[in-house]
Amino acid sequence: MLRNKGVLLAFRLVLGGLFVYAGAVKVLDPLDFAQNIRNYQLVGQSLSFIAAIVLPWLEILAGLALILGVWRRGAALVVTGLLVFFIVLTAVTMVRGLDVDCGCFGSLSRKSGWGVILEDLGMLALGLVLLVKERTGTRTRCTCPPTR
Amino acid sequence: MSDARRVLAQAAALVALSVLVGAAVHFPLVGRFARGEFRETFFQVSDYPGIRLIALAEAEDLWAGGTAVVLDARAEGFYGQGHVPGARNLPADASGFDVPAAILEVPKDRTFVLYCEGGDCQSSLALAKRLHEAGFRDVRVFTGGWSEWRAAGLPEEKVDAPE
Numbered sequence: 001m002l003r004n005k006g007v008l009l010a011f012r013l014v015l016g017g018l019f020v021y022a023g024a025v026k027v028l029d030p031l032d033f034a035q036n037i038r039n040y041q042l043v044g045q046s047l048s049f050i051a052a053i054v055l056p057w058l059e060i061l062a063g064l065a066l067i068l069g070v071w072r073r074g075a076a077l078v079v080t081g082l083l084v085f086f087i088v089l090t091a092v093t094m095v096r097g098l099d100v101d102c103g104c105f106g107s108l109s110r111k112s113g114w115g116v117i118l119e120d121l122g123m124l125a126l127g128l129v130l131l132v133k134e135r136t137g138t139r140t141r142c143t144c145p146p147t148r
Numbered sequence: 149m150s151d152a153r154r155v156l157a158q159a160a161a162l163v164a165l166s167v168l169v170g171a172a173v174h175f176p177l178v179g180r181f182a183r184g185e186f187r188e189t190f191f192q193v194s195d196y197p198g199i200r201l202i203a204l205a206e207a208e209d210l211w212a213g214g215t216a217v218v219l220d221a222r223a224e225g226f227y228g229q230g231h232v233p234g235a236r237n238l239p240a241d242a243s244g245f246d247v248p249a250a251i252l253e254v255p256k257d258r259t260f261v262l263y264c265e266g267g268d269c270q271s272s273l274a275l276a277k278r279l280h281e282a283g284f285r286d287v288r289v290f291t292g293g294w295s296e297w298r299a300a301g302l303p304e305e306k307v308d309a310p311e
Contacts, residue, residue: 030174031190038190039270049181049190053174058166065162074158081159131155 008133011126012066018123019063019079022105026056036103040093058082072134080127087120188291189273198285199276204300207261207290216259217251221271222294228307232263232297235305238275247282259286266293 026033034052038045058078065075086104093100093112102112104119171178180186189201202210210216211232218235220227227237238248260279264272276287290297298304 027173030177031186034186035190035270035274045187045190046181049186052190053170053178054163054166057170057173058163061162061166061169071158071162073155074162077155077159078162 008130011130012069012072012134015079015123015126015130016063016066016075019059020067021063023056023059023061023063025105026052026103027060030056033103036101039098039100039103040089041096041098042089042092066130073131076127076130076134080124080131083120083124083127087117087124090116090120189270196277196280196287198280199273199287199289201291202261202288204290204292204296206288207263207292207297208300208302210259210261210288216261216288217254218261219251219263219272219275220294221262221264221275222269226265226294230298230304230306231294233303233305235263239271247278251279252282254284256283256285258284259288260284261288261290263290263293263297266291266295266297269293 030052033056034048037043037048037051043051059082062075062078062082065071066079090102090112094114098112100112102116104116211218211234214234218232219238220231220235221238222231223239224237227235227239231237236251238251260276262272262276262279264270272289272291272293276289279287
C-alpha cells in the first residue's frame, strides 16, 4: 500500500503542510522563537539567535519541497532529522525537569511533554516512509509488477 | 552520484538555502545582533514600552517604599526556601500561565517589581510580558534577581514547611 503514489502524495502534503505552518509562525517573530530556544537552557544566546533565524526557514523550505515534490528524499531527510532532534530534545527536557513551552507551533505551542513527543513520533513515521519509499528525483525504471 | 549522496546533497542544499534566506529576510535583525543587541535578552523594548529592566538599588527602593507589587516568578519550591519579604509567588512557567484575578484587580498604573533567580533566568521577563499584555504599564524587571538580593544581605522571608 505504501508504494501507492496517492498515499505517498498524501503523506508529503500533510507533513509538508505541517512544517510550512510551523516554520511560518516562527518566521513572524524570530525573537520570540529565539527566547523559546534559550528557555531550553541548552545553547547560549548567540546560538539561540542563529537557530531562530535559520530553523524556521529550514522547516518552510523542507516543507515546500515535500509539497511541490522537489528534492523529495532530501527534504524527507531534513524533516526526519529535525523530528529526531525535537524528540530527543523534548525527552531530555522532561528528564531535566524543565518546564518550558515547546515552541513548536507559535501561539499553539504548549508545554514540552509526552503530547509533543507523540505528535513528533507520528510525523516521524510519515517522514521515514517518505525517506525510504520516495524517489530521489531522477526517474528510475519502474520495477513494479504490471497492473491489470 | 550514488543515491545516498544525492539525498545528503539535497538536504545540505536545503540547509544552505535556509541560512541564506533567513539571513536575507531578517537582515536588519541580524545587523542589530552583530552590533551587540540581544546579547542579554531577546527583548525589544519598543514592543513593550511599559517594561523596564532595573538594578538592585532601584528594586530595593521600590520594595522599601512599600507601594510596588513585588512578584517572584520562580517555582514554588524556590520561593518557599526564601524570597523578598512581601513578594507574591507567580511561577511564570511558559505554559498555560494566566495572570490571576487578584493581580488583574490591581490598578493598571501600579508599579510592579519582578524577579527570578538572576543570572540568565528568563521567567521574570516572561511574566513581565504577560503583565504587559494584561494592560499593566509600569512593570520593572529586577534582572539581578534572587541571587543578587541574597548576596547583598537584604532581608528575606521563608515559607514555613507544613508540620
